[in-house]
Amino acid sequence: MKVEQIYTGCLAQGAYYITSKGEAVIIDPLRETQPYLDRLERDNVKLKYIFETHFHADFVSGHVDLSNATGAPIVYGPKAQPAFEAIIAEDHQVFELGDVTIEVLHTPGHTMESSCYLLRDEQGKPTALFSGDTLFLGDVGRPDLAQKAAHMTQEELAGLLYDSLYNKIITLPDDVTVYPAHGAGSACGKNMMKETVDTLGNQKKVNYALKQPDKASFIKAVTDGLLPPPAYFGMNVAMNKKGYDSFEQVLDKGLKTLEVAEFEAVAESSGALVLDTRSNSDFANGFVPQSINIGLKGDFAPWVGAMIVDVKQPILLVTDEGAEEEAITRLSRVGFDQVLGYLKGGVEAWKKAGKEVDTVNRITAAQFAKEIEGKSSTVIDVRKESEYAAEHVDEAYNKPLAYINEWLKDIDDNEHFYLHCAGGYRSMIAASILQARGYRNFSEVAGGFGAIAKTEVPKTDFVCQSKVFS
The missing domain is CATH 3.40.250.10 (Rhodanese-like domain)
Known part of the structure; x- marks a missing residue:
């Protein structure tokens, strides 16, 4: 058995790749699926299941594309109602993977369908918990995101989260390894640790939410100090529930080279936002007027989501040479699929064409x-x-x-x-x-x-x- 955490710092997101005896599962994959396909080929294993811990709000999962590419079914916990074919598991349902098993633990509270996946080794011993957004390191999932869909208050959802954690998670052995869906920097929690892997026993000692004396104290602790969620979250949830265009289609469309005149014409006719992904120092010294600067070398995708909000907003890119594909990929991770192309030659080409250039003081x-x-x-x-x-x-x-x-x-x-x-x-x-x-x-x-x-x-x-x- 092998467990690999695939951590993406920009989104503070953890996907998981597990193999045993020629079979594999992937938990909470990112939008671009090629890295997973490469691993499957490298290890000469067959993808048996794609597990989703819940309908993610902060990124678009690669579950649909990955299923289409491999034929592996998508698995959700109870209460999930996706618009595409999937296995909706029962609480405590067990899935076999080679010589090991994965048990579904339905843990509502963050969302109603939220589920953790408990990995048992060849001897049946609980080994690892893939906790999604139910349990983070140092924190738990925020209970305010699913209020509208669940027709419940955040306090009621926090009460469900308490029951899930204290009745199903805390009772597991201390030596179980906890693999969360997110780490520090994610907007899905308020107090996450910088570490991305820990034991459940240590979390019982250091996680404030797991040390509350009663349900009322827990509800107060986890709802206190919650900041409003980024506005794009709901749109990502919808894409994860309903499906989306393939990543390859999005990439092909976005990698359209535009000369200066064409770039200008498309900007005027489409109402596209000009997104400049260069460093802040380069941007300050000269940029296409009306451009918005969000640098690739930073928390690019979350800030795009927070600032632009509407995933259907047409976008034109200005990047460093060779960074176009990375920009489109990282935009697609948060659902911004409407990239219409990029400025060939970047700002230097814009200047050489005699176009006006703006600067920041x-x-x-x-x-x-x-x-x-x-x-x-x-x-x-x-x-x-x-x-x-x-x-x-x-x-x-x-x-x-x-x-x-x-x-x-x-x-x-x-x-x-x-x-x-x-x-x-x-x-x-x-x-x-x-x-x-x-x-x-x-x-x-x-x-x-x-x-x-x-x-x-x-x-x-x-x-x-x-x-x-x-």
């Missing part, structure tokens, strides 16, 4: 320190609330990037302001959105708070972030 942290010294200046910090609470520039306003559409309207463009995040990635996203909406009276600080902290700019006292929400 980016300044160094040292210049920022000099400009605000002894003055009353408006500083906007777009980091998360927890980052801001830990330490920030004195009298800076906290306006998290995730909520830019809410606070943008309150900006007085007649008053100059400064904009920063932790290192420049998020503040450049904000800067590009601001300029696309007509706001230009600001300076964005290169290097963000990391660079500002090294200057003499007055700051609040540092508080360890783990203590902010304790």
Whole structure:
């Protein structure tokens, strides 16, 4: 028996590949299926099942494409109602894989169909738990995402989650390995650990949700401090339930090369959003006007989902040379399949064609320190609330990037302001959105708070972030 975790950092997502005696299963696959097909061929094994822990909200699974490519059936736990053919398992139903077995544990709470998969070895001993979004390391699945579909409050769903965890999960042996669907950085939880594998015994010691004295305390603990989920989540759930175009079709359509004139014509006729995936430093120095910058070298896909929201939005790409396929692939992981093509030659071709180029007024942290010294200046910090609470520039306003559409309207463009995040990635996203909406009276600080902290700019006292929400 072999268990492999296939972890994708951009989405903080774990898929799992398990083999035994010439057979394999894959749990929660990503959208692009070729890496899984390559593994099957490499190991000379047959894919027997594709297990889905639930209808994912934060990414589009590759279950449909993988089933079409291999003939392996898709398996969901009880209560699932997909629009395509699938095995809807019963609670405690056992599936055989070579010399081992996988038992379905229906664990509603995060969603109604949420299920964990318990792997037993050749001797029947519980070995590993593939816990989906029911149990994370350091946290549990948020109970507010399925309220509408389940016709229940988040407190009622949290109560179901308590029953699932305390009646079916905590009772398992301490040496069972926990393999969650997500890790730190995912919006599916609020307190996840950076580790991606742990024992159940250790989770019983360190996971706040597994140490609550009663159901009422558990409900309060897991519902307290929940931030609104990204708006694209519901659209990803729909795609995972109903199906989608094949990844190959999406890639072929997106890899359309557009010369400058054609790129401009398509942008005007389609209402496409121009997405520039270069680094924030390259973007600041020159970009196609009205472009939005979300760099590939960062949490690209989640920020695309949070900022663009509508998965049906047509998109035109500006990338570094050779990065087009990666951009389209990572967009497809969160359901953004409407890429119409990319600018051949990138921004350099745009400049050579004599087209207008825009820039962002980016300044160094040292210049920022000099400009605000002894003055009353408006500083906007777009980091998360927890980052801001830990330490920030004195009298800076906290306006998290995730909520830019809410606070943008309150900006007085007649008053100059400064904009920063932790290192420049998020503040450049904000800067590009601001300029696309007509706001230009600001300076964005290169290097963000990391660079500002090294200057003499007055700051609040540092508080360890783990203590902010304790």
